[in-house]
Amino acid sequence: MKFIKTHVSLIFPLMAILLGLEFFIVFDRTTDTFEKNLQNGYSMMVVSKDEMSIDDFKSWDKHIEQVIELEKVKILERLQMTKEDEKKMKFQDSLPNFYSLKLDGYLTVPELEKVKSNLEKSDNILSIESFQSAYQSKYELFSFIKFAFQTFILFMSIISFFLILKQMEVWNFLHAQRMKIMEIFGASLFLRSKVLINMALIDAVISALITSAIFYVIQNVWVRGSQMDILRDNVDAMFAFTDILILLVASIFVVMVAVYLVVVNVKEE
Amino acid sequence: MSNVITANNLTLSYDSEEEIIKNANFSIKKGDFVFITGPSGSGKSTLLKSFYGNLTPDDGALVVGGLDMIDIKKDKLQELRSHLGIVFQDYRLINEWTVEKNVVLPLWISGYSEEVQKTQAKRLLHHVKLSGKEEKYPMELSGGEQQRVGVARALAKNPFLILADEPTGNLDEYSSNVIWDLMENACHQLDTTVVVVTHRIPMVFNIPYRHFTIDENGSVYEIH
Numbered sequence: 001m002k003f004i005k006t007h008v009s010l011i012f013p014l015m016a017i018l019l020g021l022e023f024f025i026v027f028d029r030t031t032d033t034f035e036k037n038l039q040n041g042y043s044m045m046v047v048s049k050d051e052m053s054i055d056d057f058k059s060w061d062k063h064i065e066q067v068i069e070l071e072k073v074k075i076l077e078r079l080q081m082t083k084e085d086e087k088k089m090k091f092q093d094s095l096p097n098f099y100s101l102k103l104d105g106y107l108t109v110p111e112l113e114k115v116k117s118n119l120e121k122s123d124n125i126l127s128i129e130s131f132q133s134a135y136q137s138k139y140e141l142f143s144f145i146k147f148a149f150q151t152f153i154l155f156m157s158i159i160s161f162f163l164i165l166k167q168m169e170v171w172n173f174l175h176a177q178r179m180k181i182m183e184i185f186g187a188s189l190f191l192r193s194k195v196l197i198n199m200a201l202i203d204a205v206i207s208a209l210i211t212s213a214i215f216y217v218i219q220n221v222w223v224r225g226s227q228m229d230i231l232r233d234n235v236d237a238m239f240a241f242t243d244i245l246i247l248l249v250a251s252i253f254v255v256m257v258a259v260y261l262v263v264v265n266v267k268e269e
Numbered sequence: 270m271s272n273v274i275t276a277n278n279l280t281l282s283y284d285s286e287e288e289i290i291k292n293a294n295f296s297i298k299k300g301d302f303v304f305i306t307g308p309s310g311s312g313k314s315t316l317l318k319s320f321y322g323n324l325t326p327d328d329g330a331l332v333v334g335g336l337d338m339i340d341i342k343k344d345k346l347q348e349l350r351s352h353l354g355i356v357f358q359d360y361r362l363i364n365e366w367t368v369e370k371n372v373v374l375p376l377w378i379s380g381y382s383e384e385v386q387k388t389q390a391k392r393l394l395h396h397v398k399l400s401g402k403e404e405k406y407p408m409e410l411s412g413g414e415q416q417r418v419g420v421a422r423a424l425a426k427n428p429f430l431i432l433a434d435e436p437t438g439n440l441d442e443y444s445s446n447v448i449w450d451l452m453e454n455a456c457h458q459l460d461t462t463v464v465v466v467t468h469r470i471p472m473v474f475n476i477p478y479r480h481f482t483i484d485e486n487g488s489v490y491e492i493h
Contacts, residue, residue: 178363184321185422186351187378 013163018211029237045129061118066102200255215239278329293489307483354423358435362407369403393421413444
């Protein structure tokens with residue numbers, strides 16, 4: 001019972017940190033895809049007097065990555081003008097040039113305004129439509145969710161870290177006497193810490209495996225069967241086998257720091 | 270005969286505050302049995318601690334086993350300690366380890382094989398009359414038995430020097446006599462140097478010994 005209690009009281013806070021880390025990794029991966037989709041779905045509309053190349057646009061702002069010219073013929077088709085229409089050619093010649101601009105990333109609203117103001121400096125550009133209000137509402141919602149989630153993970157990690165420190169005090173109490181006796185008889189630091197290191201490593205491996213199993217189950221049972229498109233679309237981002245390695249390394253790192261803190265705090269009597 | 274411990278103008282204190290041992294001069298030779306006595310708080314245990322590097326001298330010189338204890342490096346200190354046998358009044362056994370594992374602690378630290386450890390444990394426990402208690406835990410033994418485990422641990426690696434701090438302080442007369450017999454034998458038969466801090470020298474002691482005493486001012490004298 002004592003053995004289980006000793007292990008569980010380290011495994012739980014360690015798992016809380018690992019869950020936080022894995023949630024962060026999954027969230028980052030998922031939002032990265034979402035961010036790319038938002039970026040791909042967004043374009044800025046520009047109207048210019050004369051034709052402009054991508055280099056012309058880039059000379060005004062470096063964030064412009066791709067330029068798609070909207071063909072005038074298609075615009076006329078939309079206006080339901082026939083080929084026979086005599087006025088068509090004249091009208092076509094008098095039409096300005098329309099461009100759809102793609103940006104190099106998902107920019108913040110102030111960054112977007114900066115791009116717009118840079119382009120407005122060109123005498124050739126007649127009008128710019130940035131669809132800022134739609135962009136802004138999506139961006140703010142996205143930023144808010146990201147911020148809330150990251151704050152929650154940070155808060156959870158801080159509490160877990162304090163729980164681990166508390167557990168270290170218990171470890172210190174449990175192992176200090178043995179380590180002091182061993183030191184008197186000439187044991188090296190490694191030998192003195194060996195029991196503690198073994199125990200911590202076992203707990204680290206158990207915590208990493210349980211956390212991985214939780215995410216594997218979430219991915220394959222809950223997310224795959226979910227009715228929500230956003231979850232189903234990101235099912236592969238939920239858990240990757242490389243995550244086991246990341247969790248294991250993180251877990252071992254945390255416990256080794258903890259062991260070190262215990263060992264250096266044991267002073268010879 | 271070569272000196273095992275040499276002190277020249279040795280001064281000891283905790284945190285360089287009040288000096289506990291002042292300008293002590295003495296030498297202890299191989300095979301000596303030394304009692305250190307003195308009133309409570311005179312610095313007997315402090316002096317003993319300096320012999321195994323638990324306390325660094327403030328001034329003077331202290332050489333133990335050929336090593337200067339003032340500038341001793343950590344690895345040298347570990348090596349020195351692995352060749353010492355130390356016995357404490359409060360036994361200092363590892364309670365979560367069995368008697369056998371406690372006895373062979375110095376051998377385990379020095380990396381001896383499990384086979385050697387088993388053989389030595391059996392021999393030592395027979396020597397301290399605790400055969401059959403290998404798998405017991407310290408808390409299952411009486412105070413006298415625990416101290417015998419402590420002595421067996423101190424003898425495990427045939428140390429050149431045994432340091433004992435009030436080894437019979439918590440024991441009844443019978444258990445005390447057993448411990449003194451073991452110490453006498455270690456000194457007489459194995460030619461091991463033994464230094465014992467005690468309040469009272471036993472009435473019956475069968476081998477020659479030296480007697481150091483520390484007065485209330487921290488001065489160390491040898492009584493002839």
